[in-house]
Amino acid sequence: MPARSPEDQASFTDRLPLSRHTVDRDYLARERDDLFTVLMADAATRVLPVWKGRALFRGETALNLVEPAAVPADARLVYLGRSTSDDDLPAGTAFVAALLTDEQASSVASEDEWGNLRMFATGLSARDAGLATEALAITNWHASHRFSPRTGKPLLSTKGGWVLVDPDDGHEVFPRTDPAIIVGVTDADDRLLLGSNAMWEKNRYSLLAGFVEPGESLEQAVQREIFEESGVRVVDPVYLGSQPWPFPASLMLGFRATVDVDDPGSLEPDGAEIVDLRWFTRDELIAAGDSVILPGRSSIARAIIEDWYGSEIDD
Template sequence: MNMIGARMSTTPSTGRNDAQGRGSDESSFSAHLPLSRHEVDRDYLTRDRPDVFVELLADPATRILPVWKGRALLAPGASAPETDGFGATGSADGAKSSLALLAPSEVPGDALLIYLGRSLADDAPEPIGTPLVAAVLSDEQASAVADAEQWGNLRMFATDLSARDAGLATEAIAIANWHASHRFSPRTGRPLVSSKGGWVLVDSEDGHEIFPRTDPAIIVGVTDADDRLLLGSNALWEKNRFSLLAGFVEPGESLEQAVEREIFEESGVRVTNATYLGSQPWPFPASLMLGFRATVDVANPGSLEPDGAEIIDLRWFTRDELASAGDSVILPGRSSIARAIIEDWYGGEIDD
């Protein structure tokens, strides 16, 4: 998971709940996952209309979200936030960000279009029921629509968005990434054609349909008998950047098996009691992060040792140690489920 610098100033709690209601039940935990928020009806039946985009573009109420290279267009005055490149959130001037939703006439007519659904937000500028469409732009098209600084990386401004805009941007970027990586049929090598509102790709010769794919990955807050939290540093990061251990689920494997295997492979630690917390889409490019807690297997604990390839350092942290670490430990950004799991264990928010 990507990370930002963090300074711990919150007094750690010895429990799982804090004054703001953060708890271990799924609904409470999921409420703290920025990319899991949504207020959009995906309206899947409309995708089947043969002339869906002719209808939508002719409707003056329709609004278009431009997407370019995994970035969404931000509204004027809400420029992309400053960041260290590891998931920092918050706009440069402290203002909340919002997406730029354009009229159909403001978007190039030959852009790839994807029907996202209808707005359900009662606090958005657009009324409930507004049709929403993503337009995936080329470099030339994007430069004609807006300056480069208006295109925002979702992982860096997710927490500044409303629930509707966070869900809308996540959906749009995820499906746009799928289109970018599935231009040709894996069976025949022939070009694929977008169909059903952008949610199906079709081989134009034999009619074979290809549907969007999501890669499930587990991410785990591992604790020992003393309730210390295990954090690791990736070989690609600077040495003081730490996060939870995570990995992709393999074919034919349950989520619980993936938790046990990945933790052992990366740390040498054997875990048990894998407990599901919640999930968050992570469209960078196409993952679904499945959050778990697990405990060291007392009967067969293994031996703490980083794999040396992906993970180069491992450390156990008490709450007091994490609170006093200061800049010596850089934690994941607020857009990540890793941050939510760490704070769930910690018992409160960790101030940046």
Template sequence: MTRRTALEPLTGLVVDRDAVRRTRPELFDELLSDPATRLLPLWHGKALMTDASAGALDLVTPDRQSAALVRVYLGRTLLAGLEPVGTPVIAVTLTDAAAAELEPDESRWADLRRVGTGLSERDYALFCEAVAVANWHESHTHCPRCGTPTVVEAGGWVRRCFVDGREVFPRTDPAIIVRVLDDRDRILLGSNAMWENNRWSILAGFVEPGESFEAAVIREVAEEAGVLVTEPRFLGSQPWPFPASIMVGYEARAVDVGDVALTPDGEEILEVRWFTREELWAERGDLLLPGGASIAHAIIADWYGGPLDGPPGGAAR
């Protein structure tokens, strides 16, 4: 199975979402009668794993699970896993009772944040897609215009209002995440007010209406750290379904850093600091950095020159 490395994460096409087939009224009847179909069970945002070590998704056959709160046709796999290429996959969200009946051992149910970095590219893509759409269903049970309950259609990709037939589609909120470097090739990290006081990461923020990604990079860094940056350069992107984001990664260069004091906004970001690679390594016992499943980890590791749990391996760029 292909594993993800560096800044390639989570952007490849590994699932054919088979959008044309979603509109067939008989879709789920066809899929559930197909012996090749597999179900991806979700319980409180957790997926069923093949074992407690969480090395792979346990995609179950339809006969193992009959009741579901919501079904979503995720598409057909384009990479092989424990199942062959072309396997149709349906995400099913379960009640507590249905999840316990399917698998009572709670250690077999895993959160994407915890196990994402160890999954194959295919399993990560399926898990991420399933969680993102399940989160949307959970928050859109009623029409946003009139409050009427909505009905699920189009293979789980549309909710329709009973009153006026208005269709509601899944949404994704774009956010930038940026590696800011100075003229000494130090990286700028911040500590968020909602984190432990020793947790650090690169800066991020949501894109505002009418704003480009590049403009959002410049604005967010100025707001959160008081640093003017230039030359935003796209690095990669990552779906981040917590609850419904796409993280768009950039690098930018700080302008005229000199001895100018950093000024965190004091509300979202409580502290900001420049780090060299050697400082990250020397202070590794006191710093908490982003988890391996996140694009933040990949972007920092790419600058660092190797795994963040080892000595720095990259030369200044």
């Protein structure tokens, strides 16, 4: 498989809904001790409330960015940065995420106003897609890292919400992202390999993917995961692009790879995670119609499949 040109890689990345952004994260401002005092006193600041992994939406195509006064005073806050675009708000507008408890969320909005980014990502502007992705990723980390791993004491939020500190020994805990590879595997006939996960309905198929293990390169992870899940051995992993996937904390790293003609292995699902595997030509994939459900358009999996196909595939 030939290496991709920078132009091809940029074009692929432009098609990833959650990789879009028009926000400067303004990391130096995180050092200010009075950051939230100043921001939350400014009516021009906009806050994105987050509750149980969902963001506050205005319909299906825009976030509901509220004024500071609309957010409970004791909500946990994270500074997201400043807008670099002029949309409905001027460039330079400061954005803050507010991680709400159940009680706080009920005081802010009704339950049907909280939206799932995975479902609505493709309809959002680049600014809103980037804000929601950043906000969900960092607030998911806050929700899952409440106590010190050393002392068990509640961690204190500092530096704009991007560092948590143990109050006893001052140990700092930083956000973590879990890298995962996802791979478009093709054979000598340029057929694409798709698998069905044990947790999905039987006719849902996607690319094979898995987390990168400690001490492992991305290329090694591609070869190991594909063999473990399918019995197929691949060579020549080619990087396509990446997309954050804050459900709850992944970074999906997209690859293409080809079956090793000298040692192809034997196609067989692992039976635990993957229960079915199928090779598809382009004509076979389209002819399958509703009998094969493909990944949603917010995912990098869909972008890789359509990159192989050569154009968008109608739902």
